[in-house]
Amino acid sequence: MKIRIDDIKDKPLLVSAEEEIAGYPVLSRMQEEGDCTFLSPVKLQLTASREYDHFRVSGSVEVAVRMDCSRCLGEFETGVRSAFTIFYSRQAAGLLDEDEVELAEQDLVTASFTGDEIDLLTEMQEQVIMELPIKPLCREECMGLCSRCGADLNQGDCGCQRDSTGFSFSALKDFKAVK
Numbered sequence: 001m002k003i004r005i006d007d008i009k010d011k012p013l014l015v016s017a018e019e020e021i022a023g024y025p026v027l028s029r030m031q032e033e034g035d036c037t038f039l040s041p042v043k044l045q046l047t048a049s050r051e052y053d054h055f056r057v058s059g060s061v062e063v064a065v066r067m068d069c070s071r072c073l074g075e076f077e078t079g080v081r082s083a084f085t086i087f088y089s090r091q092a093a094g095l096l097d098e099d100e101v102e103l104a105e106q107d108l109v110t111a112s113f114t115g116d117e118i119d120l121l122t123e124m125q126e127q128v129i130m131e132l133p134i135k136p137l138c139r140e141e142c143m144g145l146c147s148r149c150g151a152d153l154n155q156g157d158c159g160c161q162r163d164s165t166g167f168s169f170s171a172l173k174d175f176k177a178v179k
């Protein structure tokens, strides 16, 4: 998504768009590597306005995604949504030393642009990635798999004798035994 700065007049510019995942290289790569499957285009809804010496872009980004649960290994579908406010300042020509780049990377709410367009691609990808869970769970109370027989405990008890302290303890015990 690119915004022409000439289109941002005194009144804030409202934009809504749906963009294909193919246009988002990092998300496409995650999908190719099997981390997740995106089920919808990236939906953007934002407001861009002029503010002092910079532009303020705020809104939300949304996408539907299918992932594997880290406990029961089952596939599940969920929606990822992130609300953001990003301040874009014009990048002064030739003023890109390394310190400045580092600073910009640490501070997620500021970004720069050059020329007569603000390109939101990098920041929108970041927003989506930040919202993707590192340990996806099909639901908070997912029971996971039996540490003995591997049955999905969400489907009911498999009848195995398990320690009363539950899955996490026995998994830990197994882990220690392997070591």
Ligand SMILES: [Zn+2]
Binding pocket: 069, 070, 071, 072, 073, 074, 137, 138, 139, 142, 143, 144
């Ligand atoms: Zn699960």
Ligand SMILES: [Zn+2]
Binding pocket: 146, 147, 148, 149, 150, 151, 158, 159, 160
């Ligand atoms: Zn079992």
